[in-house]
Amino acid sequence: DGGITQSPKYLFRKEGQNVTLSCEQNLNHDAMYWYRQDPGQGLRLIYYSQIVNDFQKGDIAEGYSVSREKKESFPLTVTSAQKNPTAFYLCASSIADGDTEAFFGQGTRLTVV
């Protein structure tokens, strides 16, 4: 089955540690996105990538880093510079051009203690 997979579903880390969230898609989509969601809030865009080896900052990129070495993968690293990393993280992908829908993963809930 084609889809977008995020792992793990729940993640716990100690404060000051970097952590990397995985996002893989087998939909042959060019575009991939990372969003953050806080309780009772909408989604905020962290980073997005429209093509391999290229990515752009979204609205809240500070304290995060990404890479896009393969079309299928768009990992997100939450660094120790992110002041409030505990949140629900969502990855999405879409065909880069045209009026197509975005497909979302089931999310990773990160808790930093």
Added chain:
Amino acid sequence: DAKTTQPTSMDCAEGRAANLPCNHSTISGNEYVYWYRQIHSQGPQYIIHGLKNNETNEMASLIITEDRKSSTLILPHATLRDTAVYYCIVRAPYAGGTSYGKLTFGQGTILTVHP
């Protein structure tokens, strides 16, 4: 991308039609209207999208006003499983180069379907 305005919350009786409004008065000519919904602690799910004409699929109908400044998502026979946050998004298509068709989510409308 143009901003959207949605009511914070709405209620609907099971079996009735749910009509969710969205204002997008600054929408540009090439921007599409998308609707997604998010059930608690899950990833958003695509519902429908349109440019000018009304659209219908197996999940819902989308009515876009002639001036395109507002739209309404219609769930014809709401069920308890339709309880979710519904997001109205305006998005320009990817046009190459530095033009990115990214999705910008607002607060959405919390739809509660009652028995």
